Amino acid sequence: xxxxxxxxxxxxxxxxxxxxxxxxxxxxxxxxxxxxxxxxxxxxxxxxxxxxxxxxxxxxxxxxxxxxxxxxxxxxxxxxxxxxxxxxxxxxxxxxxxxxxxxxxxxxxxxxxxxxxxxxxxxxxxxxxxxxxxxxxxxxxxxxxxxxxxxxxxxxxxxxxxxxxxxxxxxxxxxxxxxxxxxxxxxxxxxxxxxxxxxxxxxxxxxxxxxxxxxxxxxxxxxxxxxxxxxxxxxxxxxxxxxxxxxxxxxxxxxxxxxxxxxxxxxxxxxxxxxxxxxxxxxxxxxxxxxxxxxxxxxxxxxxxxxxxxxxxxxxxxxxxxxxxxxxxxxxxxxxxxxxxxxxxxxxxxxxxxxxxxxxxxxxxxxxxxxxx
Amino acid sequence: xxxxxxxxxxxxxxxxxxxxxxxxxxxxxxxxxxxxxxxxxxxxxxxxxxxxxxxxxxxxxxxxxxxxxxxxxxxxxxxxxxxxxxxxxxxxxxxxxxxxxxxxxxxxxxxxxxxxxxxxxxxxxxxxxxxxxxxxxxxxxxxxxxxxxxxxxxxxxxxxxxxxxxxxxxxxxxxxxxxxxxxxxxxxxxxxxxxxxxxxxxxxxxxxxxxxxxxxxxxxxxxxxxxxxxxxxxxxxxxxxxxxxxxxxxxxxxxxxxxxxxxxxxxxxxxxxxxxxxxxxxxxxxxxxxxxxxxxxxxxxxxxxxxxxxxxxxxxxxxxxxxxxxxxxxxxxxxxxxxxxxxxxxxxxxxxxxxxxxxxxxxxxxxxxxxxxxxxxxxxxxxxxxxxxxxxxxxxxxxxxxxxxxxxxxxxxxxxxxxxxxxxxxxxxxxxxxxxxxxxxxxxxxxxxxxxxxxxxxxxxxxxxxxxxxxx
Numbered sequence: 001x002x003x004x005x006x007x008x009x010x011x012x013x014x015x016x017x018x019x020x021x022x023x024x025x026x027x028x029x030x031x032x033x034x035x036x037x038x039x040x041x042x043x044x045x046x047x048x049x050x051x052x053x054x055x056x057x058x059x060x061x062x063x064x065x066x067x068x069x070x071x072x073x074x075x076x077x078x079x080x081x082x083x084x085x086x087x088x089x090x091x092x093x094x095x096x097x098x099x100x101x102x103x104x105x106x107x108x109x110x111x112x113x114x115x116x117x118x119x120x121x122x123x124x125x126x127x128x129x130x131x132x133x134x135x136x137x138x139x140x141x142x143x144x145x146x147x148x149x150x151x152x153x154x155x156x157x158x159x160x161x162x163x164x165x166x167x168x169x170x171x172x173x174x175x176x177x178x179x180x181x182x183x184x185x186x187x188x189x190x191x192x193x194x195x196x197x198x199x200x201x202x203x204x205x206x207x208x209x210x211x212x213x214x215x216x217x218x219x220x221x222x223x224x225x226x227x228x229x230x231x232x233x234x235x236x237x238x239x240x241x242x243x244x245x246x247x248x249x250x251x252x253x254x255x256x257x258x259x260x261x262x263x264x265x266x267x268x269x270x271x272x273x274x275x276x277x278x279x280x281x282x283x284x285x286x287x288x289x290x291x292x293x294x295x296x297x298x299x300x301x302x303x304x305x306x307x308x309x310x311x312x313x314x315x316x317x318x319x320x321x322x323x324x325x326x327x328x329x330x331x332x333x334x335x336x337x338x339x340x341x342x343x344x345x346x347x348x349x350x351x352x353x354x355x356x357x358x359x360x361x362x363x364x365x366x367x368x369x370x371x372x373x
Numbered sequence: 374x375x376x377x378x379x380x381x382x383x384x385x386x387x388x389x390x391x392x393x394x395x396x397x398x399x400x401x402x403x404x405x406x407x408x409x410x411x412x413x414x415x416x417x418x419x420x421x422x423x424x425x426x427x428x429x430x431x432x433x434x435x436x437x438x439x440x441x442x443x444x445x446x447x448x449x450x451x452x453x454x455x456x457x458x459x460x461x462x463x464x465x466x467x468x469x470x471x472x473x474x475x476x477x478x479x480x481x482x483x484x485x486x487x488x489x490x491x492x493x494x495x496x497x498x499x500x501x502x503x504x505x506x507x508x509x510x511x512x513x514x515x516x517x518x519x520x521x522x523x524x525x526x527x528x529x530x531x532x533x534x535x536x537x538x539x540x541x542x543x544x545x546x547x548x549x550x551x552x553x554x555x556x557x558x559x560x561x562x563x564x565x566x567x568x569x570x571x572x573x574x575x576x577x578x579x580x581x582x583x584x585x586x587x588x589x590x591x592x593x594x595x596x597x598x599x600x601x602x603x604x605x606x607x608x609x610x611x612x613x614x615x616x617x618x619x620x621x622x623x624x625x626x627x628x629x630x631x632x633x634x635x636x637x638x639x640x641x642x643x644x645x646x647x648x649x650x651x652x653x654x655x656x657x658x659x660x661x662x663x664x665x666x667x668x669x670x671x672x673x674x675x676x677x678x679x680x681x682x683x684x685x686x687x688x689x690x691x692x693x694x695x696x697x698x699x700x701x702x703x704x705x706x707x708x709x710x711x712x713x714x715x716x717x718x719x720x721x722x723x724x725x726x727x728x729x730x731x732x733x734x735x736x737x738x739x740x741x742x743x744x745x746x747x748x749x750x751x752x753x754x755x756x757x758x759x760x761x762x763x764x765x766x767x768x769x770x771x772x773x774x775x776x777x778x779x780x781x782x783x784x785x786x787x788x789x790x791x792x793x794x795x796x797x798x799x800x801x802x803x804x805x806x807x808x809x810x811x812x813x814x815x816x817x818x819x820x821x822x823x824x825x826x827x828x829x830x831x832x833x834x835x836x837x838x839x840x841x842x843x844x845x
Contacts, residue, residue, distance in 0.1 A: 037775075037776060150778060151780070158770050277832065296826075298826065
């Protein structure tokens with residue numbers, strides 16, 4: 001038997017869950033389909049950075065929109081998501097890197113964006129006392145912070161379900177087809193039909209798009225992270241290096257998360273990743289050099305989440321260029337977590353109102369396919 | 374002096390030098406395969422033959438004849454060309470058979486054509502009220518001290534729980550002049566009836582006569598309370614009393630030391646982190662790897678032998694080690710397999726060694742109240758999560774151990790679930806009316822044992838790194 005709903009959202013990452021939640025808030029009844037469980041992949045196991053800092057210009061409006069939601073996340077979800085706002089700092093390790101920072105901030109200012117602020121060595125030292133003496137400055141985005149990704153994605157899922165979303169976990173969406181003006185999707189023995197289909201399937205979204213005639217240049221990647229034992233509190237903001245692949249965050253319980261985008265080998269069909277310890281050693285070395293306080297810490301766990309990375313590093317977001325009622329929301333290319341809350345809100349506006357005040361036009365799939373609609 | 378592995382690649386890497394690992398490494402090396410045995414302890418033996426090459430206990434009766442079997446295994450291994458490294462902690466293994474090992478404060482990477490995991494067993498968690506108090510420890514920890522340092526308890530000591538190791542430890546403590554005030558036997562009365570149909574096999578097993586004699590020896594010297602149905606420890610910052618209920622009657626006794634034990638379960642962390650498939654074993658109440666008759670796991674090239682393959686005891690472990698190694702020899706050097714004991718003979722050895730196991734598993738199947746705690750009893754020691762916390766999380770949507778991490782951080786501490794994993798699975802299964810198999814287990818991640826940042830930073834650099842890293 002086919003069950004009719006208002007929208008079918010494929011993918012229970014933070015994006016799918018956020019979109020389902022915001023559709024509920026707009027009075028719709030969506031179904032959310034997740035082949036594993038909400039937050040199983042990148043959304044639940046990423047670094048948790050809530051970052052406007054150092055973003056690609058086309059996604060900055062979406063990031064700013066999202067930041068407003070993050071700051072009131074508890075009102076939205078009845079869960080604080082362990083969101084903390086101590087800023088994010090981009091560290092320049094030398095004058096050349098600082099010069100690049102200066103140009104970047106000037107460019108953003110010219111476009112009317114003021115969230116990134118150039119800082120000198122003194123301010124850098126004030127924000128990050130543990131940083132090596134040789135660093136001449138950097139950039140800060142003061143409203144940024146971090147949250148617990150698994151807690152956050154779970155909270156979005158839970159709230160969406162409370163507000164009326166139907167959630168199906170543990171069975172993949174299959175046989176996606178359009179007939180009689182409706183999208184039909186099988187979930188095990190069930191079939192759902194709706195006028196709207198949202199493709200938010202993360203690393204699995206590229207296949208769905210291709211099967212619907214909209215192939216995009218996307219690859220599956222698995223950025224690695226590692227976490228340390230508890231060490232005495234020494235740092236508040238999230239720190240990113242300008243020149244090397246490293247990001248760094250100490251949680252309130254003292255553990256330190258070390259990331260930066262070194263990649264594991266994903267085995268997508270098996271939900272598995274194989275870590276590259278030689279690359280993680282590079283991260284460990286960088287931390288060792290820059291933060292002597294960390295030298296005696298132990299590494300407790302390392303992992304990688306599977307996600308989609310676009311060739312141009314910006315997401316695919318917005319209506320299909322070929323099919324009525326189809327929307328894409330994937331390819332966040334290692335920086336989708338902070339965008340989740342805002343992207344869900346904007347996607348719901350696109351679906352319900354047919355448009356949005358937030359500028360997302362540069363993110364559309366039509367950058368790869370001229371519209372045929 | 375502990376040194377790093379001599380080569381970057383081996384035909385066979387065996388992990389763990391207990392009975393299974395010693396036997397596997399000896400068999401593999403005997404057949405001429407380049408063999409590396411990595412072991413975390415300071416000497417060979419694992420837990421059952423701990424300190425076999427160094428124990429200060431010289432009277433052979435005190436640790437029992439079975440203990441000294443380990444010496445022969447060590448001898449046969451030493452007669453081969455196998456490279457053996459102790460104090461070597463393997464902290465990563467993946468499906469490409471890349472192994473990361475920490476030796477002497479530095480990490481090394483080796484590659485194998487075949488890996489034989491012989492990582493043995495862990496003691497089952499025993500989460501009763503007060504089990505995290507100082508003064509409460511596992512019987513296994515006590516046995517480690519006894520074997521390696523001849524240390525035995527001299528304060529007021531209570532031993533509680535069940536299983537063969539409990540009686541063995543009690544006998545060993547008494548023989549070495551240690552003190553035991555009372556033994557609280559938690560074996561369920563019903564288990565005796567359930568085990569009865571399997572008794573014949575056990576009567577013909579080598580464990581029967583020895584086990585009986587040992588229990589008699591202990592009971593002659595210590596007051597044993599059987600049929601204990603409730604158990605708790607209490608004290609202000611230190612164990613002061615042990616309370617129990619037996620035959621409906623509650624009693625509280627003063628104690629300085631409480632040794633807890635309710636059997637052992639496979640140590641699955643390394644295998645699980647390598648994505649080896651495991652299934653819930655309903656009789657042994659634990660996760661066991663899915664293996665074929667030669668010990669091969671779901672990951673090509675990784676075999677598992679010994680108690681890590683499912684609890685079978687030391688004799689079975691030795692045979693399983695030989696079987697896994699023979700299978701590796703058959704695959705890598707078929708000609709050399711001819712001079713080894715035949716697979717058919719080994720399988721017959723195994724059947725003999727496993728005789729009586731079902732009886733023991735049934736008799737010593739721990740009771741639900743000692744596996745599945747309630748209320749304020751701590752489940753996860755690392756993050757101090759209680760049974761009630763877990764149930765509260767289930768009530769608002771946590772469906773399994775991995776989802777629970779998002780609510781309570783269980784299993785995310787340094788022990789990676791070794792002390793809470795089984796409890797969490799069974800507690801959530803009970804709360805959700807599902808089987809443990811349906812509920813699942815934590816996804817485990819390398820490093821399976823913590824390594825220092827400095828050690829990881831010292832990993833040899835790749836060519837590209839050496840060119841890139843000129844700053845600092």
